Amino acid sequence: QVQLQESGPGLVKPSQTLSLTCTVSGGSISSGSYYWTWIRQPAGKGLEWIGRLYTTGSTNYNPSLKSRVTISADTSKNQFSLRLTSVTAADTAVYYCATYGDFGFDFWGQGTLVTVSS
Amino acid sequence: DIVMTQSPLSLPVTPGEPASISCRSSQSLHRNGYDSLEWYLQRPGQSPQLLIYMGSKRASGVPDRFSGSGSGTDFTLRISRVEAEDVGIYYCMQALQTWTFGQGTKVEIK
Numbered sequence: 001q002v003q004l005q006e007s008g009p010g011l012v013k014p015s016q017t018l019s020l021t022c023t024v025s026g027g028s029i030s031s032g033s034y035y036w037t038w039i040r041q042p043a044g045k046g047l048e049w050i051g052r053l054y055t056t057g058s059t060n061y062n063p064s065l066k067s068r069v070t071i072s073a074d075t076s077k078n079q080f081s082l083r084l085t086s087v088t089a090a091d092t093a094v095y096y097c098a099t100y101g102d103f104g105f106d107f108w109g110q111g112t113l114v115t116v117s118s
Numbered sequence: 119d120i121v122m123t124q125s126p127l128s129l130p131v132t133p134g135e136p137a138s139i140s141c142r143s144s145q146s147l148h149r150n151g152y153d154s155l156e157w158y159l160q161r162p163g164q165s166p167q168l169l170i171y172m173g174s175k176r177a178s179g180v181p182d183r184f185s186g187s188g189s190g191t192d193f194t195l196r197i198s199r200v201e202a203e204d205v206g207i208y209y210c211m212q213a214l215q216t217w218t219f220g221q222g223t224k225v226e227i228k
Binding site: 046047048049052060062063096098100103104105106108109110111 | 119156158160165166167168171172175177209211213216217218219220221222
């Protein structure tokens with residue numbers, strides 16, 4: 001059973017960079033056929049896919065965020081990370097990491113709230 | 119981009135009664151013999167969980183009162199007899215071109 005845990009600052013200042021890490025246990029981010037993914041959810045709103053990292057190391061990003069997003073992996077720590085630059089209040093949300101296997105998002109982290117405020 | 123539209127956005131339900139949610143995509147999700155459409159439930163205070171994949175297949179551990187149907191651009195999630203634990207927000211999601219979620223349908227007990 002794969003388990004995911006998000007970590008990172010809960011408060012980021014406007015114009016700065018949001019950085020989060022997802023620690024994976026019960027599975028390897030460098031094996032299998034999984035997309036290691038970041039999804040966010042503003043308070044009271046729906047889910048938005050941010051980007052994904054395949055086990056080969058390739059990445060894809062939501063076009064609406066592509067210019068500001070980087071997802072990377074640290075295979076030695078079995079972690080993958082999110083960087084979102086030039087944040088504004090609109091980036092305030094609960095951020096989830098999740099795995100997408102053959103048939104959907106089958107494992108999710110508990111989510112971490114990131115607030116953008118000065 | 120594929121746009122996903124759910125209806126209704128709010129659904130009051132009576133325990134023991136059936137319920138259904140509609141999801142429409144802006145283009146066909148049918149390719150290679152199946153539909154790339156999934157349903158998720160987000161219970162209050164929890165992360166979303168997968169209910170249905172490939173339009174109609176129940177994920178592991180999902181009760182059989184949940185069923186998915188439809189093909190192409192029109193899909194439906196049905197709950198045969200609603201239980202109190204079914205409250206939450208239901209999302210459809212297309213997985214044909216990366217991913218796009220619907221707006222969500224909030225299911226609550228009357």
